[in-house]
Amino acid sequence: METTAIQAMNAQELTKKIINNEELFILDVRNTTEFASWRIEGGKTEIINIPYFDLLDGIEPALTQIPGDQHILVVCSKEGSSIFIAEQLAEAGMNGIHYLEGGMKAWSEYLWPVKVGDLKDKGEIYQFVRMGKGCLSYMIVSNGEAAVVDTLRMTDVFNQFAKDKGVQIKHTLDTHLHADHISGGRHLANMNDATYWLPPKDANEVAFAYEALEEGKQIQVGDTSIIIKPIYSPGHTIGSTSLIVDDHYLLSGDILFVESIGRPDLAGKAADWVADLRTSLYETYKNLSPDLIVLPAHFGKAAELGAGGKVSARLGDLFVSNAGLNINSEDEFRVAVTEQLPPQPNAYQEIRQTNMGRITPNEAEQREMEMGPNRCAIHDR
Template sequence: MINQAQLQGMTAGQLTKKMLNNEPIFILDVRNESDFNDWKIEGNQVKIINQPYFDLIDGVDTVLDLIPDHQEVLVVCAKEGSSKFVAEQLLEAGKRQISYLIGGMHSWSEHLEPVKIGDLKDGGEIIQFVRIGKGCLSYMVISNGEAAVIDAVRMTDVFADYARKNHVIIKHTIDTHLHADHISGGRQLAARTGGTYWLPPKDADEVRFAYEKLEDGKSIEVGNTRIKIQPVYSPGHTIGSTSLIVDDQYLLSGDILFVKSIGRPDLAGQAADWVSDLRTTLYERYKQLSENLIVLPAHFGKFTELGERGRVSARLGDLYKENPGLNIQDAAAFRSTVTENLPPQPNAYQEIRQTNMGKIIPSEQEQWEMETGPNRCAVHDA
């Protein structure tokens, strides 16, 4: 047997930092082929191969020639156990720089990386939380000891810990729409911090809990400097989708507009009815906004959308030049684009919607299983 001290584990956070620093890494994914093809770790300097664990139980000879000798190698599985076993076999076979992903794809799916987007005009800042393995983006607006969290995911400890370390109190949590690809943590975060939970009322017809209505004409203030978060009704992804303008600088677009694509209208079974809403939002409502607003979406599709230090953002005026979803002038062609040949719908999206309505309360394990897989809120991949 090998010396157990030789076997090293790598956390999802450590892997994220390596990827954001463009450090090369070789990944051996030992999940089954269908799971691998559906969802895998991707990065600019990541090379990845798939060899199912069950093909390696009796030995790793079949992959030895594929494993580099002078590069960091990370073995990945769903939860950790299989990758540790395979990593041990590789070390016994003489390979070096071998580690395994602690917690497997489970931990990769749940890791959030905080990235500063920028400063606010009268003090304060806006932070983007990148859920790198799932493509979700959450935000914290901080001003004078107070904070608002927008589109929080269910790992609420991350937001609470960040607020505590930065000596701020979370006063508001806001969902730009009723999410279908991940379980919202907004309501739970508001409950644990004593904050107010906001949700667009047109998405809340079936919810089983109290909330504050997020709608045009209201302004949410954060801190004594009165950093305003102004709601902008922007239906299309859902009937209630509502964007936020923060500090006259940032447009939090929810799942309406992404850096490389646009939102899909079909996740509540209303695609035919919501196509015109989506087009009106993107081609009329957003057109009336300042081109200098920095768009901050609620998701990204591919690792290539991450910019400096992992930021996901773009100037609105630039998106009108470069985003293909904003340059379909024919209405019929637009309808076809957003209703036909769409990517697969998110895993368990109906159950996720019911969870976010408060209709069902799944266990922690069930919640992870419901969220397994990539982000699929866009019309097409980046």
């Protein structure tokens, strides 16, 4: 009997379907624990989980749950299991069967670039959306130069984007010492003979040289009037530093998100940093212009994606809509940011050590350390 050929769907194609709200049915064949912790979501996707080993004796359990009028995407961790199950579905006569190329590992690493807006002097700012993990990086471009903020470890993406734009990367900045993902900022700076900036209060144990990212300093991009101004905003970490770009955008790091606020516990100092977090949000941020456009370092769920996949919000609007900015009692705030928090990110201690330059895991180890959602907010993804 002739069977319908299966097709690969890569992470970029999947991202487009989610952003364009196209219907897609996903069969995730990872084990139930992995699925419960982290899955593909967003747009008009519908997803079910039937572990691979439950389908080895026959795919009948899947056939009764899969619609016959939609494209079907089979997903596993690395790709191999999804290809096998996709082939079984095709042999059973189902059409429109795809598998996720590279599996969830590829999904975790794909970056979707989207233009945020224009800056003075013909400058531009871009956001890189890591759809599978909820991380956000930024590139500020002006007059042949670029600065990259909260760089992810997939540095080739940033180098290629800069090349396509005809600009040279002159600065890389981390708003804080990250605990959910491995920073590519230092590596990207070394590759481009650029300056790497890091808040000094997060750098007590780092094993490398850096430029201190401190309030009062100004970072110029492209010999123009486009300035990056650091604003000290501790609480997620003791060194957390926000960035005001071109007096219009607020890169909030992991202090403030569109639907939540940062957690203070990833360095084991939650009790010490609660007051700092509240001061940063309720005083420092409250005194900034409400018209600033907030660009966070993470998002929690696909619902936060706006037009084209962009994640942003007006600061004044967040003081109305974000529950984390509307906790009147200091005691209630302390409870909210220290108790009943979501699980901590996968391998976060090892990730912090890597970002300090204290350990040097290989590529496969880095990929494994980063698997799963970011979990930097007080509310789970």
